Amino acid sequence: MSVQPLAQSAGSLAHPLGQPLAASLVQSVDWLAVAPPLIAAVVALGVLVADLFLPEARKAVLGWISVAGLVAAALMLLPLLDGDRATFCLNGTPRACSYTADHFTLVIQFLVLGGALLAALLSITTLDDDRRRVPPGEFWFLLLSATAGAALLPASRDLATLIVALEVASLPAFALVGIRYGDRRSSEAALKFFLSSVTATAVSLMGVSFVYASTGTLYLTQVAQRLPDTAGQLHTLAQAGVVLTLIGFAFKTAAVPFHFWVPDTYVGAPLPVAAYLSVVGKAVGFSGLILVTVVAFPSYADVWGPALAVLAALTMTVGNVGALRQQATRAHSAVRLLAWSSVGQAGYLLVPIAAAGYAENARKAIGSTVAYALMYAVVNLGAFAVAAVVGRGRARNRISDYRGLYATNPVTALLLAFFLLCLAGLPPGIIGLFAKVTVFSAAVDAGLGWLAVVMAVNVVIALFYYLQWTALLFRAPEGEAARHRVPAPLTAAIALAGLAGVALSGAPQLVLRFAATGLF
Numbered sequence: 477m478s479v480q481p482l483a484q485s486a487g488s489l490a491h492p493l494g495q496p497l498a499a500s501l502v503q504s505v506d507w508l509a510v511a512p513p514l515i516a517a518v519v520a521l522g523v524l525v526a527d528l529f530l531p532e533a534r535k536a537v538l539g540w541i542s543v544a545g546l547v548a549a550a551l552m553l554l555p556l557l558d559g560d561r562a563t564f565c566l567n568g569t570p571r572a573c574s575y576t577a578d579h580f581t582l583v584i585q586f587l588v589l590g591g592a593l594l595a596a597l598l599s600i601t602t603l604d605d606d607r608r609r610v611p612p613g614e615f616w617f618l619l620l621s622a623t624a625g626a627a628l629l630p631a632s633r634d635l636a637t638l639i640v641a642l643e644v645a646s647l648p649a650f651a652l653v654g655i656r657y658g659d660r661r662s663s664e665a666a667l668k669f670f671l672s673s674v675t676a677t678a679v680s681l682m683g684v685s686f687v688y689a690s691t692g693t694l695y696l697t698q699v700a701q702r703l704p705d706t707a708g709q710l711h712t713l714a715q716a717g718v719v720l721t722l723i724g725f726a727f728k729t730a731a732v733p734f735h736f737w738v739p740d741t742y743v744g745a746p747l748p749v750a751a752y753l754s755v756v757g758k759a760v761g762f763s764g765l766i767l768v769t770v771v772a773f774p775s776y777a778d779v780w781g782p783a784l785a786v787l788a789a790l791t792m793t794v795g796n797v798g799a800l801r802q803q804a805t806r807a808h809s810a811v812r813l814l815a816w817s818s819v820g821q822a823g824y825l826l827v828p829i830a831a832a833g834y835a836e837n838a839r840k841a842i843g844s845t846v847a848y849a850l851m852y853a854v855v856n857l858g859a860f861a862v863a864a865v866v867g868r869g870r871a872r873n874r875i876s877d878y879r880g881l882y883a884t885n886p887v888t889a890l891l892l893a894f895f896l897l898c899l900a901g902l903p904p905g906i907i908g909l910f911a912k913v914t915v916f917s918a919a920v921d922a923g924l925g926w927l928a929v930v931m932a933v934n935v936v937i938a939l940f941y942y943l944q945w946t947a948l949l950f951r952a953p954e955g956e957a958a959r960h961r962v963p964a965p966l967t968a969a970i971a972l973a974g975l976a977g978v979a980l981s982g983a984p985q986l987v988l989r990f991a992a993t994g995l996f
Contacts, residue, residue, distance in 0.1 A: 504563070505563055505564070506561055506562070506563035508552075508555060508556065508561070509556065509561040509562070509563050509575060509577040509631075510563065510575060510577075510631075511549070511552040512549045512550070512552050512553055512585050512589065512627050513549070513585075513624045513625075513627035513628040513631070514624075515545060515548055515549040515552060516545060516546065516549045516589075516592075516620050516621075516623045516624035516627060517620070517621065517624040518545075519541065519542065519544075519545030519546075519548075519549075519620055520545075520616070520617050520620030520621045520624060521617075522541070522545075523538050523541055523542055523545075523613065523616045523617055523620065524613060524614075524616075524617040526538060526541070526613075527612065527613025527614075527616075527617075528613075535612045535613065536600070536603075536604065536612070538612050538613060538616050539596065539599065539600040539603060539612065539616060539965075540600070541616075542596055542616045542619065542620055543593065543596050543597065543600070545620065546589055546592055546593045546596055546620075546623065547593065549589050549623075549627070550586065550589040550590065550593065553582055553585060553586055553589075556577050556582055557582065560576065560577065560578040560579070561576070561577045562575065562576045562577070562633075563575050566695070572693075572695040572697055572698055573633050573634075573695070574632065574633055574634045574636075574637045574695075575628075575631050575632065575633065575637070576631055576633045577631055580630060580763075580766075580842075580846075581630045581631040583846055583850075583990065584629075584630035584759055584763045584846070585627045585630060585631070587755075587756075587759050587849060587850060587853050588623065588626045588627050588630075588756050588759050588760075589623065589627060590853070591752065591755040591756045591759065591853050591857060592619065592620075592623040592626070592752065592756055594751070594857045594861070594969050594972060594973060595619070595748050595749075595751050595752035595755075595756070595857070596619065596748075597965045597966070597968050597969035597972075598747065598748035598751055598860070598861055598864050598965070598966065598969050599615065599616075599619065599746070599748040599749075600965040601864065601868075601963045601965050601966050602746055602747065602748050602864070603615060604963070605868065606656070606746070608657075609656045609657045609658060609659065610655055610656055610657075610746065611655070614651075614655065615652070615655060617648075618648040618649075618651050618652050618655070619648070619652060619752070621644065621648040622644075622645050622646075622647075622648040622649050622652065622752075622756070623645075623756065624644065625641050625642070625643070625644025625645030625646070625648075625760075626641075626645040626756050626757075626759065626760045628641040628644065628645075629641035629642060629645060629760050629763055629764055630759075630763040630767070632767070633695065633696050633697070633767075633771070634694040634695045634696060635684045635687065635688065635694040635696070635699070635721075635768075635772070636684075636694050638696075638764060638767065638768070639677070639680060639681060639684060642677070642680070642728065642760065642764060643677060645756075645757075645760045646673050646677070646728075646760075649669070649749075649752075649753065649757065650666055650669055650670045650673065651666070652745065652746075652749045652752075653665050653666040653669050653741055653744060653745040653749055653753075654666025654667070654744075654745075655746070655749075656746060659744075661743065661744040662744045662745065662746075663744075664740065664744060665740050665741045665742075665743065665744025665745055666741075666744070666745075668736075668737045668740055668741060669737050669741045672727060672734070672736070672737040673727070673728070675727065676723075676724045676725075676726075676727030676728055676734070677724065678724075679720050679723050679724040679727070680720070680721055680723075680724025680725065681724075682717075682720050683716070683717045683718070683719070683720030683721030683722070683723070683724060684717070684721060685717070686713050686714065686716050686717025686720065687699060687703075687714065687717035687718065687721065687772075688717075689710070689713060689717075690702075690703070690706050690710045690711075690713050690714035690717060691703060691706065691714070696767060696768075696771045696772040697771065697772075699772045699773070700771060700772055700773070700774055700775065703718075703772075703773065703775050703776065704775040715776075715779075718773050718776045718779065718780070719779070721768055721773075722765070722768065722769070722773075722780055722783065722784075725761060725764050725765040725768060726765070726787060728757075728760060728761030728764065728765075729758065729761035729762055729765060729822055729825075729826070730758070730761070730791075730818070730819055730822050731787045731788075731790075731791045731822060731823075731826060732787065732790040732791040732793075732794045732795075732819070732823075733790070735791065735794065735795070735819050735822075738815050738816075738818065738819055739798070739812050739815040739816060741753065741815075742754070742811055742812070742814070742815035742818075743808045743811050743812055743815070747811070747860065747863060747864045747867060748860075748864065750811060750814075750815070750860065751856075751857055751860035751861070751864075754814065754815075754818045754856055754857075754860065755852070755853045755856055755857055758818070758822060758825070758849070758852075759849060759853070762825055762829070762845060762849065765829060766829060766842055766845065769784075769829060769832065769833070770829075770832055770838050770842055774838060777832070777833040777834070777838065778833070780833055781830055781831075781832070781833015781834050782830075782833070784826055784829055784830035784833065785827075785830035785831075785833075785924055785927050787823075787826055787830075788823050788824075788826035788827045788829075788830050788927060789823070789927055789930045790823070791819060791820070791822050791823035791826060792820050792821075792822075792823025792824055792930070792931060792934045793820075793823070793930065793934055794819065794820075795816050795817065795818070795819030795820025795821070795822065795823055796816075796817075796820040796934045796937045796938050796941075797937065798816035798819065798820075799813050799816035799817045799820060799938070799941050800937060800940060800941050802816065802875065802941070804874060804875040804876040804948070805874055805875075805876050806874060807872040807873075807874060808872060808873050808874070809873075809874050809875045809876075810863050810866070810873045810874060810875050810877070810878065811863060811873055813875060813941065813945070814856070814859060814860065814863065817899065817938070817941075817942075818856065820934065820938060821852050821856070821899070823931075823934070824848060824912070824915050824931065824934075825845050825848055825849060825852070825915075826845075827844075827845075827915050827916075827918060827919050827924075827927060827931060828841045828842060828843075828844035828845040828848075828914075828915055828918040828919075829841075829842065829845055830919075830922075830924065830927070831844075831918040831919050831921070831922035831924055831927075832922075833922075834922035834923055834924065835918075835921065835922045841918050841921075841922065843990040844914045844915050844917070844918040844990075845915075846990050847911055847914055847987045847988050847990045848911045848912075848914065848915050850980075850987045850990075851898065851907045851908055851911040851980065851987060852899070852911075854898075854907075854973055854976045854977050854980065855894075855895040855898040855899055855905070855907075855908065855973070855977050856895075856899070857969070857973050858891060858892075858894075858895040858969075858970060858973030858974060858977060859892060859895040859896065859899070861966060861969040861970045861973060862888055862891065862892040862895070862970060864966060865885070865888055865962050865966055865970070866878060866881070868961070869961075875945060875948065876948070878892075878945065878948055878949055879948050879949075879951050879953055879954060880949075880951060880952060880953025880954070881949045882949050882950045883952075883953055884953075885962070888962065888970065889949045889950070891970055891973075891974045892946075892949060893946045893949055893950075894974070894977060894978075895973070895974075895977065896942045896943075896945055896946045897942070897946065898977055898981070899938070899942055900935075900938055900939050900942035900943065901935060902939070902942075902943075904981060905977070905981060906981040906982075906984055907977065907980040907981045907984050907987065910984045910988055911984075911987070911988070912931075912935060914988060915931070916928055916931060916932070919931065
């Protein structure tokens with residue numbers, strides 16, 4: 477669809493520093509390029525309207541409509557594989573675009589939409605079990621809206637769109653965490669999540685405003701070109717803008733010391749929401765961090781490279797020690813362990829981004845982060861799906877509740893063991909092992925030997941609690957073992973995660989080629 481510009485004279489406008497502003501506010505739109513997030517947003521509105529007219533007994537259909545919408549959005553990635561597409565670009569400046577559907581964008585959108593699809597399958601059962609406290613129409617609207625923002629973010633190529641996408645992905649998530657009526661723990665988790673995210677957004681906005689004041693542009697490629705040539709009187713302002721922007725995204729990735737909201741939020745949220753945050757929420761934070769570091773701020777690699785290396789070391793250590801300290805008999809200890817484990821995994825994901833600050837081919841190093849993120853998404857969602865199964869019969873969801881799971885649900889127990897071994901990086905979880913090797917190699921190739929040593933130590937620490945939980949699955953149950961009925965949506969979620977994990981372990985090159993070829 478093409479629309480003629482309304483104001484040709486807009487090209488004569490200029491920033492106070494002398495750089496011209498966008499030539500036009502009205503442009504042709506590549507609807508195919510924007511289809512994945514757009515479909516999620518349209519289905520979200522459709523579900524909200526349909527909720528007004530459907531009788532209570534038929535509102536379960538909203539979940540299946542949402543699942544169908546997510547599948548349709550994911551399928552729209554296929555026509556985009558034939559080449560890079562961009563829209564909302566400056567006239568006469570093809571590289572200065574607000575939305576770009578390149579290789580990096582498509583891989584992250586696939587991760588986001590796939591993760592949201594599995595979370596949606598988990599949610600169908602949760603809403604059936606807890607319909608009185610979780611309104612289905614609002615739940616599905618919020619989940620799809622957050623997914624639309626998360627799918628928009630990796631395609632964002634200017635700082636304004638990046639911040640807007642970040643907030644569209646985050647604001648519905650606050651409500652999802654606290655959506656259960658009358659649940660004090662859920663409300664407290666939502667408040668803690670909200671306050672931490674608002675702080676991160678405020679810091680990011682201040683950083684973006686400083687960067688814009690220094691460079692006169694919001695487009696990432698133009699920021700990268702102009703930052704090295706910033707005038708002397710604006711150099712300090714530019715440095716402050718870079719630092720504040722990075723701090724804001726560090727909050728979103730749950731990097732230490734900005735991780736404090738994670739355990740309580742995961743425990744207080746409905747389990748499918750915790751699963752969604754652990755995968756899609758991380759994808760949002762890390763894709764944003766990659767864009768601002770590698771694409772917008774490459775000239776400041778000597779600043780963000782060492783800073784992210786230190787954050788990676790702290791994050792993986794604190795996360796793994798926190799998981800190690802979980803008591804098997806404590807209420808919700810299984811979810812808490814997965815929460816602390818996700819913090820530790822965030823540390824591993826930060827390693828290649830930090831290495832990109834030292835490597836000659838920074839954009840190639842980013843492929844290791846994406847390869848690891850894809851592995852983590854599949855197996856972590858699978859572990860949460862099994863936790864949802866056990867949580868149906870054991871509301872406290874303690875690690876000790878998993879004792880003897882093999883005796884009652886052998887297939888479920890074997891799949892959970894497989895997921896945990898993948899997270900630990902042990903066979904038969906070959907994809908987990910290879911993904912860790914690629915991250916380790918990225919650190920070594922960048923000359924970050926000390927970080928590789930820290931990572932190796934943390935992998936050993938993580939082995940203990942992953943193997944301890946795995947062994948518990950095959951021990952003799954204490955007393956009469958509880959049998960866990962697995963509804964069809966939960967079965968589908970576990971099966972999809974299991975099939976994907978096995979397929980990637982059998983053909984790891986499907987993911988690991990990103991680490992070899994890069995993504996940009």
